[in-house]
Amino acid sequence: MTVSLGIEGRHALVTAGTTQTGSGCVERLCQEGVAVAFTGEDRERGRSLAAQTGATFLQCDPTDRAACDRAVARALEAAGGRLDVLVTNGALLVDGPLEATSEAALRELLEANLTAVFRAGRACLGSMREHGGGSMIHIASTAGVRAVHENAAYSVACAGVIAVAELLAAEGARHSVRSNAVCPDPTGVDVAPLVAWLASDESAHVSGATLRVDRAAGAAMVIDTRT
Amino acid sequence: MARLDAIRALVTGGTSGIGASIVERFVLEGAAVVFTGRDETRGREVTARTGAQFLRADVHDGAAVRDSVDTAVQRLGGLDALVANAGVLYAAELSQTSDAAWDMVLETNLVGYIRYAIACLPHLRAAGGGSITTISSDAGVWGETAIAAYSVSKRAVNMLTQAFAVEAGPHGIRVNAVCPGDTAPGMATFVEGRDETGDPGTWVLPPLARVGTGADVAGAVTFFASADGAFCNGSILLVDGGMRASLRASAAAREAAAR
Secondary structure: OOOOOOOOOOEEEEOOOOOHHHHHHHHHHHHOOOEEEEEEOOHHHHHHHHHHHOOEEEEOOOOOHHHHHHHHHHHHHHOOOOOOEEEEEOOOOOOEOHHHOOHHHHHHHHHHHHHHHHHHHHHHHHHHHHOOOEEEEEEOOHHHOOOOOOEHHHHHHHHHHHHHHHHHHHHHHHHOEEEEEEEEOOOOOOOHHHHHHHHOHHHOOOOOOEEEEOOOOOOOOOOOOOO | OOOOOOOEEEEOOOOOHHHHHHHHHHHHOOOEEEEEEOOHHHHHHHHHHHOOEEEEOOOOOHHHHHHHHHHHHHHHOOOOEEEEOOOOOOOEOHHHOOHHHHHHHHHHHHHHHHHHHHHHHHHHHHOOOEEEEEEOOHHHHOOOOOEHHHHHHHHHHHHHHHHHHHHHHHHOEEEEEEEEOOEOOOHHHHOOOOOOOOOHHHOOOOOOOOOEOHHHHHHHHHHHHOHHHOOOOOOEEEEOOOHHHOOOHHHHHHHHHHO
């Protein structure tokens, strides 16, 4: 018998829910009985995830600020004005060293992966504050903790997301709004169980934390001179 | 004192505050310096005081950045050191940060630094190596709610510093960050209630019980740009009087002052 996390009936918004990590979170939160709305750019994936889980799909280009605002407004409306949980995801990945990253690619990445997270967090902070609290879970990457030079611009954006998560936590603390950063490694590890726990009251005192989910890859350097 | 002899340096945002102190110290240490800024009058003042050459340039314009780097390299006959310093502060919590303020802070502090670094890297490689020093902030190491967007931008600056350290290191180019705490005169004095002369009564002080000076920061930048910093690469150096050394740093300073 599994012990319930006690989050059934809560309302959640998952941004970039059509990404692999995002859809895992949508599925898991739905299984826990959470009413989930999720954004995503890919209509087909969005519709199929909605059909499969019962979650509400809100199609939205993560670099379109007005569209993101409309999506948050619709999610809030569907939740009766009270969102308990916000899960943000990075929508884009840019490969290559910083020097080889064009300004257009850099801007698009910063907009979709960093500014969109700040803007969703800012919007939900207000609503959660009014309703006595909430939990934000910002999914970044281990690349935001230590630079990954194969995805250097992505690393820079992820570092910013971790800072946003910390600052929302510090500002939200006096209003019972929690905010944490979850940093999976790039192997596609499933963070949904951790996200569900962070959404629940089981983690009531965990806020402003950066949780690596990387099987110790970031714990210490393992330097093997034989390879 | 000639630790930067034969060093040809470009300092962005050199017309005031920390940047002007860096220009002054670099010249004193024997470097040939070109500095950028937006304010012609202040630029001329710094030139009159130091002999360094002023170039009017705005970090917000990609083409202007490339032009200013090319002009600087032409005047200096090459480039050995970039100090990326031009930045802006916006004093607000995240919930009170408008889109316009967020954009301005990221554009200047983050995209501007990347722009300058990318424009300078080919010249540093052509010189057979060199250094890039980014002026970050203690708020990038540990954020501060009252200057939230700025804190985010500086965290990202620390990461881009390490990313460039990995990319440029093999070419003998060292990339390091200096993270000042509250420094006067400078942008930290824009936060409400702080005296711009650095009068300690108006500031929350670090364990060293004083506000930082431009010279404090310039010393650390000189170290990174000189041969003394030859094996420093990807280093994030706090120059904050101990402010970020503990959760209760400022409280400890107050208690010490009261005794």
